[in-house]
Amino acid sequence: QVQLVQSGAEVKKPGASVKVSCKTSGYTFTDYYMHWVRQAPGQGLEWMGWINPNSGVTNYAEKFQGRVTLTRDTSISTAYMELNRLRSDDTSVYYCAREPKYNWNYGEFDYWGQGTLVTVSS
Amino acid sequence: QSALTQPASVSGSPGQSITISCSGTSSDVGGYNYVSWYQQHPGKAPKLMIYGVSKRPSGVSNRFSGSKSGNTASLTISGLQAEDEADYYCSSYTSYSTVVFGGGTKLTVL
Numbered sequence: 001q002v003q004l005v006q007s008g009a010e011v012k013k014p015g016a017s018v019k020v021s022c023k024t025s026g027y028t029f030t031d032y033y034m035h036w037v038r039q040a041p042g043q044g045l046e047w048m049g050w051i052n053p054n055s056g057v058t059n060y061a062e063k064f065q066g067r068v069t070l071t072r073d074t075s076i077s078t079a080y081m082e083l084n085r086l087r088s089d090d091t092s093v094y095y096c097a098r099e100p101k102y103n104w105n106y107g108e109f110d111y112w113g114q115g116t117l118v119t120v121s122s
Numbered sequence: 123q124s125a126l127t128q129p130a131s132v133s134g135s136p137g138q139s140i141t142i143s144c145s146g147t148s149s150d151v152g153g154y155n156y157v158s159w160y161q162q163h164p165g166k167a168p169k170l171m172i173y174g175v176s177k178r179p180s181g182v183s184n185r186f187s188g189s190k191s192g193n194t195a196s197l198t199i200s201g202l203q204a205e206d207e208a209d210y211y212c213s214s215y216t217s218y219s220t221v222v223f224g225g226g227t228k229l230t231v232l
Contacts, residue, residue: 035221037168044125044226045160045168045211059219062123095167100179106156107213107221110179112167 002026004096004113011119012086019082020116022096029077030054033099035109036070036081038092046092050105051079086120093117126151126212126224133230139200142227144212145193150222152193156215159188159197162226163208171210172197199229207231 007021022034036048049060051070058070069082079096094116097109127145134140144151144159151157157175160168170179172188175195185200195214199206212224 037223045162045213045223047213047221047223050221061220097168100170100173105219106154106215108156108158108170108173109160109168110170110173112169115167 002098002111004098004111006094006096006113006116009117009119011121014087014120014122016086016120017082017084018086018118019080020094020096020118022079022081022113024077024079024098029072030074031102033103033105034070034072034079035097035099035107036068037095037097037109039095039115040089040092043092047107048081048094052105053079083118086118088120091118091120123150123216123218123220123222126214126222128210128212128224128227130225131228131230133232134199134202135232136202136204138202139198140202140229141199142197142210142212142229144195144197144214144224146195146214146222147193149218150214150216151190151195153217154215155190157188157190157195158213159186160211160213161206161208162211168211202231204231 035050053072071080096113098111100110159172162168175190176188
């Protein structure tokens with residue numbers, strides 16, 4: 001069965017960086033685009049970007065351009081989201097989410113990770 | 123890219139039907155048939171309920187249906203049940219090869 005298992009909660013100081021992992025299993029990692037979505041406490045969902053796990057090509061929301069980097073390690077079927085220059089308003093649950101079809105990239109997410117809480121506080 | 127517009131809250135009694143709207147632009151909702159709807163219960167990850175405007179993933183009740191007219195998409199839930207109480211989010215593919223979400227709608231089953 002398809003599983004997306006994310007790394008554990010993080011506490012960071014303002015200005016630091018955080019790297020969240022999303023380890024996948026149950027399918028061919030390189031066949032399905034992966035997206036990252038975040039949700040601040042009590043707020044809505046916010047799309048951050050996608051990565052083509054096969055080619056490594058990425059695309060980011062304008063809001064995060066220059067501050068977020070999506071990468072992958074195909075040898076261990078894992079995707080990563082790194083966010084730099086953290087601010088207090090980056091405190092959120094960060095999710096990885098997978099597209100439902102082979103080589104499909106239209107923002108339809110059938111499987112989600114369990115979420116990783118990143119807290120930014122001095 | 124501005125967020126899609128959803129009502130903050132809707133409510134209905136068990137057995138009734140409700141509709142949640144999701145308004146965008148010709149660069150997202152109106153331009154593509156890639157509108158999705160997600161249900162999220164407190165403390166849980168979102169769950170895909172509708173994709174491709176009106177398609178239901180396997181296992182999702184046929185009480186959930188989606189449609190689109192122009193730049194506005196809609197999610198209708200018929201025969202409301204207590205377990206439908208949750209937050210609902212729409213999303214759309216955009217002309218920039220990005221994704222935009224709506225602000226979310228809290229559904230209360232009275």
